[in-house]
Amino acid sequence: MAVTKASKNGAVIKAPGLEGIVALDSSLSFIDGSKGELIYVGYEIDDLARNTSFEEVGFLLWNGRLPDKAELANLNESLCAERILPPMVLDILKSCPEDANPMAALRTCVSALAHFDAEADDKSPEANYRKAIRLTARIPTIIAAFDRVRKGLEPIEPLRTGSTAFNFLYMLNGEEPGQAAERTFDACLVLHAEHGLNASTFTGRVIGSTLSDMYSSIVGAIGALKGPLHGGANIEVMKTLLEIDRSGVDPANVVRDKLAASERIMGFGHRVYKTLDPRASILRDMVEAVSDEKGSRKWYDMSIAMMEVMEREKRLYPNVDFFSASVYYMLGIDIDLFTPIFAMSRITGWTAHLLEQWKANRLIRPRAEYVGPRDLKVQPIDSRT
Amino acid sequence: MAVTKASKNGAVIKAPGLEGIVALDSSLSFIDGSKGELIYVGYEIDDLARNTSFEEVGFLLWNGRLPDKAELANLNESLCAERILPPMVLDILKSCPEDANPMAALRTCVSALAHFDAEADDKSPEANYRKAIRLTARIPTIIAAFDRVRKGLEPIEPLRTGSTAFNFLYMLNGEEPGQAAERTFDACLVLHAEHGLNASTFTGRVIGSTLSDMYSSIVGAIGALKGPLHGGANIEVMKTLLEIDRSGVDPANVVRDKLAASERIMGFGHRVYKTLDPRASILRDMVEAVSDEKGSRKWYDMSIAMMEVMEREKRLYPNVDFFSASVYYMLGIDIDLFTPIFAMSRITGWTAHLLEQWKANRLIRPRAEYVGPRDLKVQPIDSRT
Numbered sequence: 001m002a003v004t005k006a007s008k009n010g011a012v013i014k015a016p017g018l019e020g021i022v023a024l025d026s027s028l029s030f031i032d033g034s035k036g037e038l039i040y041v042g043y044e045i046d047d048l049a050r051n052t053s054f055e056e057v058g059f060l061l062w063n064g065r066l067p068d069k070a071e072l073a074n075l076n077e078s079l080c081a082e083r084i085l086p087p088m089v090l091d092i093l094k095s096c097p098e099d100a101n102p103m104a105a106l107r108t109c110v111s112a113l114a115h116f117d118a119e120a121d122d123k124s125p126e127a128n129y130r131k132a133i134r135l136t137a138r139i140p141t142i143i144a145a146f147d148r149v150r151k152g153l154e155p156i157e158p159l160r161t162g163s164t165a166f167n168f169l170y171m172l173n174g175e176e177p178g179q180a181a182e183r184t185f186d187a188c189l190v191l192h193a194e195h196g197l198n199a200s201t202f203t204g205r206v207i208g209s210t211l212s213d214m215y216s217s218i219v220g221a222i223g224a225l226k227g228p229l230h231g232g233a234n235i236e237v238m239k240t241l242l243e244i245d246r247s248g249v250d251p252a253n254v255v256r257d258k259l260a261a262s263e264r265i266m267g268f269g270h271r272v273y274k275t276l277d278p279r280a281s282i283l284r285d286m287v288e289a290v291s292d293e294k295g296s297r298k299w300y301d302m303s304i305a306m307m308e309v310m311e312r313e314k315r316l317y318p319n320v321d322f323f324s325a326s327v328y329y330m331l332g333i334d335i336d337l338f339t340p341i342f343a344m345s346r347i348t349g350w351t352a353h354l355l356e357q358w359k360a361n362r363l364i365r366p367r368a369e370y371v372g373p374r375d376l377k378v379q380p381i382d383s384r385t
Numbered sequence: 386m387a388v389t390k391a392s393k394n395g396a397v398i399k400a401p402g403l404e405g406i407v408a409l410d411s412s413l414s415f416i417d418g419s420k421g422e423l424i425y426v427g428y429e430i431d432d433l434a435r436n437t438s439f440e441e442v443g444f445l446l447w448n449g450r451l452p453d454k455a456e457l458a459n460l461n462e463s464l465c466a467e468r469i470l471p472p473m474v475l476d477i478l479k480s481c482p483e484d485a486n487p488m489a490a491l492r493t494c495v496s497a498l499a500h501f502d503a504e505a506d507d508k509s510p511e512a513n514y515r516k517a518i519r520l521t522a523r524i525p526t527i528i529a530a531f532d533r534v535r536k537g538l539e540p541i542e543p544l545r546t547g548s549t550a551f552n553f554l555y556m557l558n559g560e561e562p563g564q565a566a567e568r569t570f571d572a573c574l575v576l577h578a579e580h581g582l583n584a585s586t587f588t589g590r591v592i593g594s595t596l597s598d599m600y601s602s603i604v605g606a607i608g609a610l611k612g613p614l615h616g617g618a619n620i621e622v623m624k625t626l627l628e629i630d631r632s633g634v635d636p637a638n639v640v641r642d643k644l645a646a647s648e649r650i651m652g653f654g655h656r657v658y659k660t661l662d663p664r665a666s667i668l669r670d671m672v673e674a675v676s677d678e679k680g681s682r683k684w685y686d687m688s689i690a691m692m693e694v695m696e697r698e699k700r701l702y703p704n705v706d707f708f709s710a711s712v713y714y715m716l717g718i719d720i721d722l723f724t725p726i727f728a729m730s731r732i733t734g735w736t737a738h739l740l741e742q743w744k745a746n747r748l749i750r751p752r753a754e755y756v757g758p759r760d761l762k763v764q765p766i767d768s769r770t
Binding site: 111363 | 397
């Protein structure tokens with residue numbers, strides 16, 4: 001890309017929404033939307049999703065290289081050891097109203113984790129690395145416990161063994177997931193781990209740039225991800241699939257009717273990827289495997305039918321949200337947990353960006369242009385109108 | 386200022402830390418650092434601090450004009466009615482370890498307030514305005530209760546009457562403040578209510594720009610204010626004053642020794658204000674009045690002595706943090722509450738910025754430039770080194 005340096009001589013550049021502005025350098029991920037390419041620290045997403053686990057990708061993002069066998073065993077051991085929540089965080093979950101917003105509950109619980117972390121305000125790189133692991137270990141436990149509690153069920157204690165994906169599905173559903181389920185969910189976590197300077201990652205780095213702590217930064221990132229312009233697209237996809245299922249109408253016809261009525265169909269096209277979203281094709285095969293393991297190809301067939309019409313009629317391709325929706329649903333995950341699960345994966349990218357930010361910190365702070373009134377004088381209250 | 390528009394033709398401008406970039410227009414405040422000028426919505430800060438209350442300034446920031454008598458009475462009534470905390474938020478405070486970071490506790494409690502606000506995810510302008518009032522009413526109660534609980538005291542229920550300043554000092558100390566104390570603390574709240582697109586306000590707007598909710602945005606702003614590059618300067622000022630007091634040495638000599646040793650003295654000079662910080666001179670007179678009401682001019686005299694040396698030897702003038710430190714201390718406020726009190730005032734500016742953001746929302750999202758490796762291939766774990 002053509003890069004110009006902002007002038008240093010006091011002149012000011014106006015860039016609403018910061019569009020077209022490069023705020024920082026990063027070694028974490030590269031997106032080439034025109035080629036449909038996404039890489040994490042040099043590796044193509046396809047290569048990572050097929051050949052590494054979520055835990056290996058976490059290590060890659062935090063350390064800038066893939067782990068060897070001993071390092072991975074070590075990381076897995078730390079993750080297993082850190083999964084249990086402080087009792088007070090469970091109490092917060094139990095005190096939430098039944099209809100509490102899952103992202104709000106996650107935000108509060110992650111904030112409260114800090115109260116019970118002796119290293120919360122230790123800003124050494126070593127303590128921050130340990131906190132990144134701790135957060136990655138505990139967020140799945142929070143989400144699963146939240147869902148159990150609101151359903152009147154006892155939270156299930158995390159296992160001291162097994163992958164993040166296996167363990168989360170076990171804590172959520174109370175039974176061990178099948179191989180395809182674990183494998184596919186693990187791949188979903190890999191696919192969502194990192195995606196450049198999106199709004200939540202940017203939020204985390206802005207907070208971190210004041211030299212605030214990791215918990216404050218992550219709590220802010222969770223708040224940004226809660227926004228419908230950021231997280232939440234796969235929720236809309238699943239709502240459409242459920243609506244088609246209830247109606248009993250041929251999915252291809254539903255899509256055609258929606259297109260004729262100029263309705264937007266979620267899960268197709270992407271602001272960044274102008275051709276294929278590279279994450280979607282990886283997921284497509286996996287949805288099929290999970291469908292077979294679960295013994296029903298209903299959602300898979302419906303998705304393929306929708307996809308074919310969209311490709312033919314609009315030349316729009318499915319994005320990562322399109323297939324993750326039915327995967328999550330088949331895995332027994334309520335649709336309002338899709339965004340928390342995004343957070344459970346992205347926590348690795350968020351914390352990696354913070355480690356990167358703090359290696360060479362610089363306050364991130366643009367300006368506003370004042371366009372309000374001037375030269376007013378306070379009038380006595382009785383004479384104000 | 387000279388303003389250039391960022392180019393739209395796909396070219397990219399590099400601006401580390403977003404320095405010199407105007408991200409948005411705002412009608413809330415204007416700072417002219419070279420003239421030592423700060424205005425809120427057209428009014429000079431001096432005029433506001435001397436002639437209006439914190440509640441009037443809140444109304445001004447939220448509505449773009451000062452209230453008339455009926456509107457102010459109405460706002461005060463709403464604030465009084467909204468001060469009480471949901472019992473679960475008090476439970477969170479009671480479960481905090483004694484040495485919990487006050488900003489972390491505030492962050493968790495404000496996040497938890499959302500669980501008990503039926504309007505938390507109502508994004509209408511009316512509901513957002515009510516939430517701005519609710520947050521302004523409840524943050525003082527959280528801070529006072531936090532301090533009581535950690536000292537083993539029962540939290541004091543807020544009064545159903547009286548100003549924010551009066552009520553906070555009453556809930557904190559268990560006794561009604563004197564006139565000069567209330568007046569000065571009220572002025573401190575006015576002086577800190579708004580200050581352009583600083584890092585916490587910017588954080589709030591970035592989160593809000595995803596169309597996330599007000600609680601998420603404010604929780605993020607609190608996290609940013611917790612950073613020592615943003616909040617916290619008056620804590621350092623008070624530590625210096627306490628150190629001088631304990632040493633028994635003439636403050637002028639302490640300053641001279643520190644200058645000779647090239648140590649930085651906090652509370653003087655300002656990144657933005659190149660002449661006087663207009664907020665400092667207002668506070669100076671008020672510190673004197675509080676000193677007389679409290680019957681001791683110790684901190685005032687010490688501050689003036691320091692100030693005189695700094696002016697003479699370095700041509701540096703005190704900033705708002707220099708005088709707010711001793712004001713807060715004289716009012717019986719522990720020094721680690723200084724930043725939470727900043728939040729208790731700035732909540733008006735933060736929420737006003739959010740109301741402004743959502744009037745014409747646009748996602749705030751710069752880019753990163755990828756500087757990491759390329760073209761790597763995942764190797765089998767046994768062959769990694």
